[in-house]
Amino acid sequence: MKKITKKDLAALLRFIGENEALYIPGRVSGQTNYVRYNENTDVDLDTLKTVKSAKEVFFPQSETLYTVKTEDGKYRISQEELQNEEFVLFGVKACDMKGIEVLDKVFLSEPVDTFYKARREKGTIVTMACGEPEESCFCKVFGIDCAEPQGDVTLWNFGNEYFWKANTEKGEALTEKCSSFLKDGDEATVDAIKNAIRTVVEKLPYMNLSLEGWDGTKTEEKFNSPVWEELYKPCLACGTCTFVCPTCQCYDIKDYNTGKGVQRYRCWDSCMYSDFTMMAHGNNRTSQLQRYRQRFMHKLVYFPANNDGMYSCVGCGRCVDKCPASTNIVKVIKAFQKEGK
Amino acid sequence: MSMNTEFKPKIVAFCCNWCSYAGADLAGSSRLAYPADVKIIRVPCSCRVNPMFILRAFEKGADGVIICGCHPGDCHYSTGNYYARRRMTLLFSMLDYMGIERGRTRVEWVSAAEGVKFSNTMNEFVDAVRTLGPNKRLGDLRCKD
Amino acid sequence: MHGIGVFVCHCGSNIAATVDVKKVVEMARLEPGVVHAEEYQYMCSEAGQERIATAIREKNLKGIVVCSCSPRMHEATFRKCAEKAGLNPYMVEIANLREQCSWIHKDIEEGTEKAVILARAAIAKVSLNTSLLPGESRVTKRALVIGGGIAGIQTALDIADAGYEVDIVEKTPSIGGKMAQLDKTFPTLDCSACILTPKMVDAAAHERINLYTYSEIEKVSGFVGDFTVDIRKKARYVNMDKCTGCGVCMEKCPSKKALSEFNSGLNNRPAIYTPFAQAIPNVPVIDPTQCTKLKTGKCGICERFCQAGAIDYTQKDEIVTRKYGAIVVATGFEIIKLDNLEEYAYSQSKDVITSLELERIMNAAGPTKGHLERLSDGKAPKNIVFVQCVGSRCDESKGKPYCSKICCMYTAKHAMLIRDKYPDVNVTVFYIDVRTPGKNFDEFYRRAVEEYGVNYVKGQVGKVAPQPDGSLLVHGVDLLDGKQLKISADMVVLAAAVEPSPSVRKIATMLTASIDTNNFLTEAHPKLRPVESPTAGVFLSGICQGPKDIPETVSQAGAAAVKVVGLLAKDKLLTNPCTAKPDELMCNGCGSCANVCPYGAISYEVKEINDHGIRENRRVAVVNSALCQGCGACTVTCPSGTMDLQGFSNRQILAEVDAICR
């Protein structure tokens, strides 16, 4: 167990940022998101949730896959290079960390997504325990302990200090590299911090949310339930929930004509959009009800059914905070609870 | 100044078929030179010019976009240029509001008889865009390399 | 699209001198979809067209790009050529390498680079072209002639003689126009009225000509072959059917203060009047601004004296709606206002007059019964100075930049007539140039100088100064002698510039016919289509298109008539297929597009739409392609992009943008 005083943190970040890429919550025009650190970055480790989750560091909203150019009437294809630079992702909360594990299930199983894999290999994740969880948080429902997030290094915020614990080899390496900034810390204080956090978590309004019945079975019953018919109605079919979600992993592949050639790129897509799954013959989901249902069925039924019971929701509550129509996964779970299904 | 002489701006000129395109033809047959940087796209009327076309030109690397139509009152379709005038007024104002240099966009009314005006307008516009230099504020970086 | 052919024209050396044609061909070959590219000396020639046709057939081309002169020149030519070879004519695009490239650039490298880009844009566009089929529209076999002067009369007579109905709309109470005001005509010196009035009578008597005098065009809609026109028949307050034209009313009318328009305001006319004795129709009108009865309700003398009972103070303007296949504009001219040319003292002295006023003074039916006299004191003038180019060939702040064309000849005519009738009067003419291009024109001018002793001075008049004794001191310069001149005159005649009738602006707007900076109507082509307006179905006759004398006007009138007859002879016209086309699946039915459509071509219908399996009734836009003229206003107003324009589609234009910015 190590620790670093808060006033030394800036120097530490500068140190890391000088040697490798550092992604950290930073404020731009009033909003906190993961940004690539530079000297002008307005680092913000106090905001509980970044607007977009940490997933974008490994799975960017858009990325070029390859480029085709014509030269003298002939086509030339150049593959986009994989991540080859080491980097540190700093300040990830337990829910986002779990989100990355969900993405790992998708992108690291066969066929492996090489772009994602390269980033995972080059990245060291520094997580951070949640100091003050908020009312929209329900990570505990999914068995996540926000007092003790995983990752390569874990930090705990306490008074003027951050406690620092390496969990993995990568974490040890980072700790070693940063050793000049770190002092020894005691486990006991950290245990106290954890307990304090866990006590707060118990008080959160969503703690009693029950996942009973969402065990990857009763697929058809859920699918055909009349509950959806009312639930979907406020949905505006925007992609906010999808884009702030730490586990949504769907993407579209598109071509961009640069005039000098074509860039094939992929970008996040949302199952809420009417052109999601649009194919030459049309769309197999023709109504918003179907799209809305798909999102939650995927997170709570299909994904656990295919991944040993792992839900693709981590209870971060971003969709609860951000949905323009105040509909969200919690309301879905509660609605089914109420119907007794 | 040496910068300016080297910089060859990309200029897209939307010209209505009835007046301005004919005005450009007249400039041509009268041998009234203007810079080769200007490339004309023929549209039936200035009201056919969608703001998306203008933004698209900038996206793909244009340094300036000019729209030419019949003089107000002379539109071949009677009223097209009046609509174009309002649309472009608002669009240009918005671009200005967002910090895009005002000199990169322009609307000019050029009749079929105004070869001289066409040529002068293009000369002036290209000069203005040259002074501003390459368009860096409203373009897609993917098209730059 | 695969299967594009590119044809690059040298246009002799017009293109080839500044554009490396071979390079353009070479670069075009590298463009996606291009399977054939070649060059030729003159693509528009028969041999050139044959090459295109052969390539289309042999290489099974799906679209072609001709890199040549302006599409305004030869687009139609190449479309026909493609059609003959079995390709849809709308699969042709033109890259304008002549007017917009080779002719304006000197540097070959620069010109070639631009030519390549222009070709590229056309290739990008053609690859998104779709085959289009023209629709058909009917032709209303009736023509409208706007203006009843000599131009309008002649056009109407020629059309009517060919067997078609014609309506003439004249804004004054009588046909005849400016020619009726003239005394004699050059270069033959025959009497204007003697040659005009028979034509007026012919027009009035013609079974296929219908006159709307004292009427104006109110509204025009429709398009070539099918115009709908609202004509405002102004209230005459005289029943045309009852009036016998006896003229008693005019004699008896107590209100005689109005200035006679026909006599250029030199004398008065009654409130009820015909403009001149030979007016056609010979039915007076009551000028409501002058008539005591209409203004105050008291009087009614004319009504009392009218034996025919034709006076009707309750008459109202009437709107007549008629359909026409073709419209001829023959709105004629006015003399410019001389307000900006105060140096000639026109407003200061009654003895400074315009040439048109002189016509009336010289005319036996005019205010002075044809006696040449000063308007100030009625004395016979001894010294007359004519000033040419008053407001013509002039700085635009004061007058007109163009030559009015007729002044040299009519000034010579006036000078000659005065010297003939009053040999003791000295006549001096100040001129910049004497322009006499016309049959027997120069001979005529030389007679004025040589036989009649008119004193021609090359030079301009700087000032006309009215003297206390009533004479006029003319300050001029003799450029040939290099001397300042001061000539004392009793009368100064100004050859004021002509300008298109002010009413033409409004009419042009209604007809969507274009107008140049001097308000002359623009012809479709200055050399090859001089009597057609760029707006299909609208033709030009007389001075509305540019200054002309009578013989030229009459010949243009005939030419316009032939064009009209050519049009009316057809039963159906092919319509431009480049019209707006909505995508019903996307349409919101919001109504914006119809709001901006100048032709009322868009309406809304509730239709059952099958949107990917979901059937529902939706309000959607429907375009009447016979009415749509393809301006594209709707395409931009439509927020969802439902409306697109065939031939200039969003994707086609964007492809051009992309190709240019590449």
Add this chain to the structure above:
Amino acid sequence: MKELLQDGTVNRVLGWKKGDLPYNPEPAFFKSAEELDEFIYDGFCGANLSKYMIAASALEGKTLVLLKPCDSYSFVQLMKEHRVDREKAYIIGVGCKGKLDIERIKAEGVKGIESISGAEIDGDCSTLKIGTIYGEKEVAYKDAMLERCHVCKGKEHRIYDELMLESADTLDSGRFEAVEAIENMTPEQKFAFFKNELSKCIRCNACRNVCPACSCRKCVFDSTKFDSAQKANVDEFEEKMFHIIRAFHVAGRCTDCGECSRVCPQGIPLHLFNRKFIKDINEYYGEYQAGNNVEDETPLTDFTFDDLEPGERR
């Protein structure tokens, strides 16, 4: 409402349903009197229900809809564009004392909210008492209001069948102040300002989808007609294009309801685009308020012969 539903005047009620947190009521259709037990109307019912009336117009029978004064402008504008059917709507114009912005409350450092009182519509709406797991907090109602309420268009409904509840004056700043502040910047500052703001955009389309004016069946940004279906923020141009065109497409039709700014997950002041067009339209073509009535010609489908020339300033 219950009566109208019971006597068959209306087939359903479109209103707001209690949320599961003190501040997240959702738009909902109520089909029976008992469902209406879950109805709520308080300071957090900011959602403009007009847009839901497009779908409701296709349903059988009448829908009772609750519209705040500013929502009623949107409804009229939609009527003008033939998107909603007046005959299918029974409009209750509800009073409004300013709507609350939970983001503003959170920005005051309020976390772990358990309860909020003071947002009730029949209260005096002066102070919000907020119970959190970290203790009690107080926030002035005014400081928690949405931006749009500070520039309120007024208490009058443009259309209604019945009126309910009192409104309060909430207008306390100039509608165009923020726009003017940007106009007065140097081009570099303007550029930097918008670059910063738009860099946050995640192209989630919430602004578009919530907008009553952006109600196209198929948005240009979703269609292939302009090759503009770029849902990703690949390059900063994409967001500029999107937001300029979005604002342009609603120019003259935008009632300034402020929903776009309310829903932006990244807090981008999107109303600054729309309001710039509104300000320009007012200055160049005369005062115009979209949704005022169905008769007025929309500024961009209208003209006068002596309109301003592009690039000119009056």
